[in-house]
């Protein structure tokens with residue numbers, strides 16, 4: 687699914703958080719929204735998901751204006767900052783939750799089979815009966831991703847997916863997210879303030895500052911020499 691933002695604006699009271707952002711994410715592309723805290727990254731992600739409304743401009747899913755698509759029909763999987771797992775549900779229940787409330791009706795057995803498949807995909811087989819408090823941060827992140835993937839999204843949105851994890855785990859999860867993305871080919875937008883992560887993982891990097899795009903391109907274009915990664919313009 688191609689996602690296109692055309693001159694999108696978002697104002698909170700009198701504060702303009704997003705100033706006319708135009709951006710196309712091609713079908714199957716993996717892009718990073720990179721920028722310092724407060725630059726509007728999460729707000730853009732939430733508008734694409736339909737969790738916030740734009741007050742100017744348009745967002746298109748393919749040829750369709752997103753405002754014409756009910757939020758639950760947008761086919762979006764969202765991985766929130768800090769995972770937002772349900773603490774009172776097991777890993778398997780967390781992963782199956784989206785399917786159990788989806789308008790696509792599935793039997794208990796179908797949901798259980800799909801949960802099993804997803805547990806294998808995210809390499810958590812055997813941990814389905816644990817609760818979130820009984821697994822590591824990296825494992826929780828994988829549960830959050832499995833939950834987002836459970837409804838076969840056409841678009842995957844990840845907000846600082848590796849922010850809370852230590853460096854080694856972050857690095858492994860990065861590789862693994864890239865593999866899953868390449869296998870499933872889902873249009874993916876992830877938000878990060880970590881430029882090394884953005885340059886390492888994304889097909890294309892979009893750099894935001896104060897609600898505007900200041901630079902955009904492949905990692906090579908954004909940073910002709912990897913050493914320049916530490917002197918990108920927004921710092």
Ligand code: ADP
Pocket residue numbers: 698701703721722723724725726727728729730
């Ligand atoms: P980032 O994800 O780049 O850190 P955000 O999109 O979260 O940035 O926020 C952009 C700006 O909009 C920030 O200054 C933030 O304080 C403000 N903002 C975000 N959400 C709200 C809200 N619900 N009400 C008021 N201001 C908000």
